[in-house]
Amino acid sequence: MRIENGSRWGDQRIEQMIGRLLAFGLALAASVVLIGAAVYLFRHGGEKPDYRVFRGEPADLRTIPGILGDARQLSGRGIIQLGLLLLLATPVARVALSIFAFAAQRDTLYVMVTLVVLTLLLYSIVGGYL
Amino acid sequence: MNVAELVALVWLGSIAAGLVGALSGLGGGIVVIPMLTLLFGVDIRYAAGAALISVIATSSGAASAYVREGYSNLRVGMFLEMATTVGAIVGATLAAYLPGSTIAVIFGFVLLASAAFSGHAGHEPSGDEPPDPIAGRLRLDASYPTQAGPQAYRVRGVPAGFAMMLVAGTLSGLLGIGSGALKVLALDWAMRLPFKVSTTTSNFMIGVTAAASAGVYLNRGYIDPGLAMPVMLGVLVGSLAGARLLTRLEATALRRVFVLVIVVLGIEMIFEGLSGRIGS
Numbered sequence: 499m500r501i502e503n504g505s506r507w508g509d510q511r512i513e514q515m516i517g518r519l520l521a522f523g524l525a526l527a528a529s530v531v532l533i534g535a536a537v538y539l540f541r542h543g544g545e546k547p548d549y550r551v552f553r554g555e556p557a558d559l560r561t562i563p564g565i566l567g568d569a570r571q572l573s574g575r576g577i578i579q580l581g582l583l584l585l586l587a588t589p590v591a592r593v594a595l596s597i598f599a600f601a602a603q604r605d606t607l608y609v610m611v612t613l614v615v616l617t618l619l620l621y622s623i624v625g626g627y628l
Numbered sequence: 629m630n631v632a633e634l635v636a637l638v639w640l641g642s643i644a645a646g647l648v649g650a651l652s653g654l655g656g657g658i659v660v661i662p663m664l665t666l667l668f669g670v671d672i673r674y675a676a677g678a679a680l681i682s683v684i685a686t687s688s689g690a691a692s693a694y695v696r697e698g699y700s701n702l703r704v705g706m707f708l709e710m711a712t713t714v715g716a717i718v719g720a721t722l723a724a725y726l727p728g729s730t731i732a733v734i735f736g737f738v739l740l741a742s743a744a745f746s747g748h749a750g751h752e753p754s755g756d757e758p759p760d761p762i763a764g765r766l767r768l769d770a771s772y773p774t775q776a777g778p779q780a781y782r783v784r785g786v787p788a789g790f791a792m793m794l795v796a797g798t799l800s801g802l803l804g805i806g807s808g809a810l811k812v813l814a815l816d817w818a819m820r821l822p823f824k825v826s827t828t829t830s831n832f833m834i835g836v837t838a839a840a841s842a843g844v845y846l847n848r849g850y851i852d853p854g855l856a857m858p859v860m861l862g863v864l865v866g867s868l869a870g871a872r873l874l875t876r877l878e879a880t881a882l883r884r885v886f887v888l889v890i891v892v893l894g895i896e897m898i899f900e901g902l903s904g905r906i907g908s
Binding site: 521549593 | 717849
C-alpha cells in the first residue's frame with residue numbers, strides 16, 4: 499500500500515524545516531518591529547495621534563522600495579514597516595518551501611497548485627490589485 | 629492622549645484581545661477590530677490593517693509549534709489556498725469601495741456567526757468511508773497520528789469546501805480577519821477532515837490568506853506602523869499565553885463566557901455601523 503502524505507520521512511523533515519523557518523521569521527520580524535518601535539516612540543512619543551479619520555499611509559510606506567528607503571534613513575515608522583514586511587514574507591516563504599516538498603515527491607500536480615498560490619501571493623504583495 | 633500613551637494602551641488591549649481570541653477559539657484578529665474601533669475610535673480600515681498583521685503573527689507563532697506534530701494536511705491546505713487567496717484579493721479590493729459603516733455591519737454578523745459555530749465539537753474518522761472520486765484524483769486522503777498509531781481518513785465534499793473557502797478568503801480580505809471559524813467549518817463539516825487536522829490545516833491557511841489580503845492593504849495604505857506595531861506585539865503575547873492556558877484549564881465554562889463577549893461585540897458593531905458612528 500502507498501504510504502499517505504504527512505507520515506513520510508521526507509515530509510516530516512521538511513515540516514520541521516518549515517516550523518523552524520516560521521519561528522525564525524517571526525522572531526526576526528518581531529525584533530525589527532521592536533527596534534523600530536523604540537526609535538518611533540523616542541522621536542514621536544509626545545505627538546498627538548489621529549486614527550479617527552482615514553487618510554491612508556504616505557506613498558513611501560505603501561511599497562517595498564519606499565519602505566526600504568525609509569528604513570535605511572532609520573525612520574522609526576520605516577523600520578516598523580520593514581519588520582511587518584518580514585512578517586508578511588514568512589507565509590510566503592512557507593509556500594515557496596512547499597514547492598520543494600512536492601517536487602521531492604515528484605508530485606507535479608501540487609507543484610503547479612503551489613506555484614499558483616505563490617503567484618497570487620506575490621501579485622498581491624508586489625502591488626497588484628484588481 | 630499622546631502617541632506613547634496610545635501605543636501602551638493599545639498594546640495592553642491587544643494582549644487582552646489575544647487572550648480572548650485564543651480562549652474562545654476565534655482568534656485575536658476578530659477581537660482586536662471591535663476593540664480598536666469601539667474603544668479607541670480608530671477608523672475601521674486602520675483597525676483591519678493592524679488586525680491582519682496580528683493574524684499573520686499568530687498563525688506563524690502557532691504553526692511553528694503545530695508543524696512538528698504532523699497533523700496538518702498540506703495538500704488539502706495548498707489546494708484550498710487557491711480559493712482563499714483569490715477571495716482575499718477580491719475582498720481586500722472590495723473593502724476600498726464599501727463604506728466603513730457597511731463593513732462594520734458585515735463584521736458584526738460575521739462575529740455572531742462565528743460565535744454560533746464555535747461550540748462545534750468536530751468528529752473523528754471511522755476510517756471505512758467509501759473513497760470520493762474528486763478527493764481521490766487530487767490525492768487528498770491522508771493519515772494522522774493518534775495514540776493508537778496512524779489513523780487513515782478520507783476527504784470528501786471538495787467542491788463545497790472550495791466554495792466555502794472562496795467566501796472565507798473574501799471575508800478575510802474585506803474585514804481584516806483570519807476567517808478561522810469558517811475555515812474549520814469547511815474542513816471539518818464539508819470535507820470531513822478529523823478535527824485536529826482541520827484546526828492545524830486551517831491555521832496554516834489563515835497565515836497565507838492573511839498575507840494575500842495584507843499585500844493589498846499595504847498598497848492601499850491601510851497598514852499604519854504606529855498602530856500595527858502594538859497590535860501585533862500585543863496579540864502575539866496574548867494568544868500564545870492563551871494557548872498555554874487552554875492546555876491547562878478545562879475551559880468549557882470559561883470558553884462560554886468569552887463567546888458571550890464576542891456576541892456582545894458583534895451586536896455593538898452592527899448597532900454602531902447602522903447608527904453611522906463607525907466609518908461615516
